[in-house]
Amino acid sequence: MKKLDRYLSRAWAEGKLKQIAPFLPPSGRMLDIGSGRGTITGILRRRGYGVTPLDIRDRSIDSDLRPLLYDGEAIPFPDDSFDCALLLTVLHHTPDPVAVLREAARVAPQLIIIEDVFSNSLQKQLTFFTDSLFNCEFRGHPHSNRRDGEWRRVFEQLELTLAEEQSRRVLLFYRQQAYNVLRK
Template identity: 35%
Template sequence: MIANSAKGLLNRVHDSVVFGRRVKVLSRALAAAIPTRGTVLDLGCGDGQVAVGLMALRPDLSVQGVDVLLRPVTHIPVTLYDGASLPFADDSFDYVTIVDVLHHTDDPAAVLVEASRVARRGVVIKDHLREGLLAGPTLRLMDWVGNRGHDVRLPYNYLDRSQWAAAFDRAGLVRASCADTLGLYGAPLNWLFERKLHFVALLQPAERGSLSPPVG
């Protein structure tokens, strides 16, 4: 266990070096990935800061959140859910966004299935691709620094290209677009932590989506 003072220091360092830039970069990436106006469910929204950034860039979008944990302070309306079944009817939203959530779950494909069920037009995910030199240990280090101080569950469930393809197929989704150069880190951190380890992908129902490869 990490003492509270050590957790506080870890969180302050991460926030000052990474978090503010991350919110801005991810807000821009999501804004670019969502093709039309509409309603958005932010699955695993946390306190909703990324969602607020997204709506500032895309006032044609209305975002609400859902999470397994309700924070004391949130910047958007947030509904509590059990991590398995989203408490919404089929096709309740135009889009669902899932930002750095799937690798914290035991079964990312199951979460995608639920997201696809409630999304009419598409699902936008930001997550990791476990490929390349020391990709696994590098992702684990990033995850630990960013989340251990908040007691976030860390199963380190990173998928490779073929595993993502299988997860998308199980959810009945195909990739319509993908960006894998996001600019989350400035030099020199980007040389180690950026590479092609991160991606933002727009997924659409298979009957109307692209048949291009899932990631990369």
């Protein structure tokens, strides 16, 4: 079972990294917020990036990928500690994604974000159900998903500039939006 978990985790991570590849800086210090299994952290470290995993609990699959644990609110680093922060399918798991984005922008001038977005009420319900199923989170999941336009308004509210974006369809109804956002 552990081999299957590693395989699926790696396949998921490779798909996400392929999606954000155009946004990645050539080098630098990265903060992987909501690092989960740590697979993305591991792949990026092997590519030469200095990556610090950060999460609210340790779900890492390797001991060298264990995250720094935090309360999900105040990121425990000084301003501008990193060149880039990754928030890959994380924000919809948080009760206050705007606060998480504000903190991420405090510690890094570039934010790379992937979020599951919806455009109608049926798609919203299917997104919630699928996300709960894949993450085995049926209770306490905040489902803070938003429409693409709502994320754009959040970026403006936080005085962040949307530099690039990319959309991809997952399954038949699921849409993921990747954003490369810069602090003004």
